[in-house]
């Protein structure tokens with residue numbers, strides 16, 4: 001759309017900017033454009049919950065285009081959870097709506113005195129009073145705003161968890177699609193920004209519509225022929241919770257257990273049980289996979305409302321396998337609590353698993369947990385503690401800011417059980433597991449440790465990650481674009497057809513590398529060297545497990561770091577990208593900041 005919106009919440013000023021085409025050419029969109037803008041306009045060391053932290057919501061060039069999975073927006077800010085670069089990615093309908101309202105992205109600075117929301121309405125934006133929404137959950141907030149502004153308006157918002165500044169808080173849209181990671185819901189809460197509403201009928205201009213549509217049809221045919229579309233439409237990402245618990249993919253009991261031994265019966269997580277209460281299948285904007293679902297009201301022990309989203313793989317991993325819990329309805333209830341209060345399910349489930357292990361080891365007792373018996377697999381306890389956590393009540397208040405902070409509050413030996421990377425809870429894939437093409441122990445643990453947003457696994461690290469950065473920044477869904485034929489040359493043809501920029505694959509990959517570098521240097525500038533941050537040895541199998549599919553597997557993460565940093569031309573100790581690399585990527589300002597000219601002690605005049 002060629003326009004960005006800048007909103008100062010302290011003064012109420014709203015400005016439009018038309019960035020130079022080079023911003024899009026060099027940084028594509030999404031967190032690429034976000035990183036460029038934050039790096040230039042934000043100083044190092046700002047309080048992540050203070051007025052100077054900039055929060056951006058940015059679409060990509062394929063958002064709202066014929067590209068399948070072209071529905072994403074990304075949220076960016078300095079993360080209150082890690083203290084470094086923070087981003088989170090979400091599907092739903094908001095991204096395309098922001099474009100239909102006339103903008104590629106919106107950036108917020110400052111803090112509002114009163115709760116507000118931003119209405120972006122067909123090319124015009126205004127801040128509006130949100131006092132009537134403050135305290136409401138995300139479902140009610142979305143319903144209220146859609147009733148006020150019409151069905152065609154699409155909303156992103158925070159729930160009470162974000163308002164109460166839980167560092168595990170996220171941003172929700174579509175009543176369950178989450179920009180989950182990095183604690184960015186707390187950044188919104190600190191700004192007293194309850195929601196953003198977008199509506200409009202502006203057309204997303206497509207340089208070559210005929211080619212874009214043809215490519216879409218080709219990709220759909222390819223995905224159909226492979227069975228991928230049907231499988232994902234039917235079961236979604238939650239169709240392999242049981243098998244992954246036993247294959248070694250999903251972490252078990254706070255990453256310390258072995259599925260086949262600690263959780264021998266995983267029939268409760270069978271894919272048909274996961275969709276047993278399904279009402280209808282739903283999807284993100286114009287996505288032919290429609291891999292999501294909306295549940296009927298819970299009628300058993302857990303009375304969640306109709307419309308609760310069906311379980312995703314990560315949520316089953318975090319609240320299920322990692323807590324030794326196979327009771328699917330309890331996971332649905334925990335997921336509903338997180339979605340309605342606005343908390344990241346990966347962090348929330350991982351925090352409960354950590355608390356369960358503390359309880360097992362007598363570090364906390366019923367006297368600490370408000371009488372709740374936090375034993376492994378105790379699904380009633382899991383739901384009760386999740387409710388306390390999202391509401392910041394009792395012991396839930398101790399847990400609500402993530403594992404790292406909870407361990408400090410608990411004290412004693414709690415730090416022994418803190419499985420996180422740089423302050424952020426980990427995605428639900430164990431890097432020790434081999435994949436068909438990757439032998440056991442060679443899977444990229446380095447991505448969990450070294451990515452600028454540590455603990456994430458959807459962008460990968462090192463040169464292998466460049467194409468992932470392109471896909472994310474384009475505004476496309478990883479699930480669809482993970483499909484081999486959707487990547488590389490296909491993505492190139494689609495982005496060129498949509499934007500009209502005649503890029504080569506080398507240019508696109510270079511943009512991915514540029515994004516990797518600027519995100520990383522943002523974190524470095526905050527004084528964080530990821531080589532030095534805490535990374536629990538369980539993640540890499542030190543010591544290795546004695547039984548099960550991961551028996552004997554230890555990851556040589558030092559080798560992974562060595563090879564990746566070498567390939568990136570980053571210093572093996574400081575992780576600083578070389579000056580040559582930064583200049584090659586046309587990141588001259590970063591080069592100047594990281595490599596200031598050496599001061600000479602030689603007098604200007606006088607003897608040589």
Ligand code: SF4
Nearest residue numbers: 283284287290291477
């Ligand atoms: S595959 Fe699923 S998550 Fe991805 S865009 Fe489609 S519906 Fe959304």
